[in-house]
Amino acid sequence: MSDLNTPLSILGGITAQTFLEEYWQKKPLLIRAGLVDFTVPLDADELAGMAMEEEVESRIVVENGLTPWEMRQGPFTEDTFATLPEKEWTLLVQAVDHWVPEVQSLKEQFQFLPSWRLDDVMISYATEGGSVGPHYDQYDVFLVQVAGKRRWQVLSPDQYQDSAIPNIQLHILDNFPVDPNMDWELEAGDILYLPPNFAHNGRALDSECMTYSIGFRAPSIQEALTGVRDKLCEVDNPKDRFAPPETAARQHSAHISKDDIANLQSQLARLINQPDMLAQWLGETMSESKYPEYLVPFNQQELDTAFEHALQGKTFIRPGDARICYYLLEDLESNNSVQIFCNGESLVVNADLAIFIQAICDQTEFDFSGLDLTQDPDLEPLLHFLLRQQGVIELVANEED
Template sequence: MSPDEPLTLLGGLSATDFLRDHWQRKPLLIRGAFPDFECPLAPDELAGLACEEGIEARLVEERGRDAEGNERPWQVSHGPFDEATFAQLPERDWTLLVQAVDHYVPEVAALLEHFTFLPRWRLDDVMVSYAPPGGSVGPHVDQYDVFLLQGQGTRRWQLGGQVPDEAPILDGIDLRILERFEVEADQDWVLEPGDMLYLPPAWAHHGVSQSDDCLTLSVGFRAPSADEAITSYADYLGEQLPSSKRYGDAGMAPPADPAELDDAAVARMRRLILDTLDDPAQLAQWFGRVMTQPKYADQLVPTETPTEPEALVAALQEGEQLVRSPGSRFAWRALDESRATLFADGDGVVCALPLARLLASDTPLDAALLAYDEAPALLGALRDAGSLAWPDEFEE
């Protein structure tokens, strides 16, 4: 597909136009982004996921009580929930949020195939929210890009423009609800199934359910903060640096005052740090690992016994296919014309560049991969790590 081809998903804009004019710059309302859209899961299915151990779910009530029983404007509860929890809820003004639904519902994961105009490693997950009339999480901002796809029912969205980091938020609530929210002119819409709203980071927005059984699917994107990136990269480098690489001051002049930390000393330390950090090859290796880390640490289940390469080859030759585990993340980076690093779920391994590209794509993982001599060992290692599985193992 050409990046200049108009896309219904983007309201007739091409990928080039969207990335130039809207991505991380300004919102875009897209009517009929998914024509004749049918939501890939029902409210009861979402509630069922929220009752399962290990699935991140929150219940937001616009009116609740604190630990002392006093009324308060908002209350947030964390799952897993049970049927009794839902039975006690009022008829309106609450919202159920379930993270990473694409990890558990293949039909939801399939929606991500429509977003290939963006790097796959930038995708985070698909959160799904359910709300009866009046359900909301309050006016707030997110520090990442998001596409808000209306799945079922209707939701009113109001935008308040970009807000600074220091914008005041309500105290004592496990939500970043803005104290003040003013709707911008012409930034007030009701979305119906198949409509979608793109929002860049730090854009104030407020969504309120206008109907029974309102379902909204939020496609979110990863964006490490500067403090997270610096800390993580420093830790990654620190694990590889020899203890002999230290501050040095050979050839320094005698100090005017032995207690002074002079400019020359600071400059030497600065050079040590910057020279160590400024390593493009190491930065790329760290970046690939951090951007493919699973969303949840316990998400992947390693095999109990190592995979026998001979058995794996035989299964593939008999027509079996390996599948990528739900939530697994792959990327690749070329090292030269023939070799690449394949990044898979926070790890990296060097292999043939074409093999890395195939594994990081949505290409079926079948016997065609055996054209590469290193494929059996690599596929076995990925299966042992939990990144790949046989279909029947995934179904279990």
């Protein structure tokens, strides 16, 4: 848990409260030397090695390739990199935090923001002049320069027209007037925060340029409406119909009146006005794994073994791809319970376990040997849930160590 009134080096010495009030989703913030004492865990060759793996999502953007702003999808081969031009290309690798614990730990510096909105950490490596073109994102992002130098030019939403270069794979703006007040060179350790829809154009100033992008997911309202609709439709009530009362004779039978619309609005509002249902949709959606196809379900024997090992005190960790959050249910029916969400599924347990759940969400390494399962009847099912959903997994020692 973060103290909102403590100055943070990751924010350049301002407090989280100041950042939230003055910058978050409002205006950019350039932070000089915000990331200190960070040892870069991957060099360019190791990042390229990751991009050759089948399960790792990666792209290469070549500004003057076979086509303008050519984009190639991984996985790549050694020949791919051997035939790239000397300059003006960028390698982007998604979700590096899923595979590299040192990159995952970087996200812990941003605990003053909702962890359930945190997306993956994307790493981009660029040769001199490398760029992915002027574009905008529909979410908040911190651009962390960890090696080399990059020039960033930024425009607010009212400074550019949302028109893209035609006939290319990427959505690159065809207009980008430079604002001298938002034109910065970033060196290793510098950070640039950008709110949603602020256009930005980054270009590497050397061939050692490496940037970590830490984004925050923002589902569209249309996605929310669709998801909530689906959640409401899970409960079929054939008697729940739109049949507005007729309080007076109509002058014309074909007329849909304002009262009819008001009645429809009232019925829909009643359906939507269910905070616990909305929380369930939001929690399950925001905790969905980025790559659910890589979550291989455990069989019962594997689950039983993991449960035994947990109680024996074996070390367990939260893997980099696990997403966990929770919601306190406070209506009379739920009797003050807490709902935990993990990788798209949920479980309701006693509210007395809220502190335990908070610890699970805040930490990355666990020792369950002191757990007294008789303390609460929901404790055992909770641990089974976390193991089954792979919110916590056993740390297996490397045989070579």
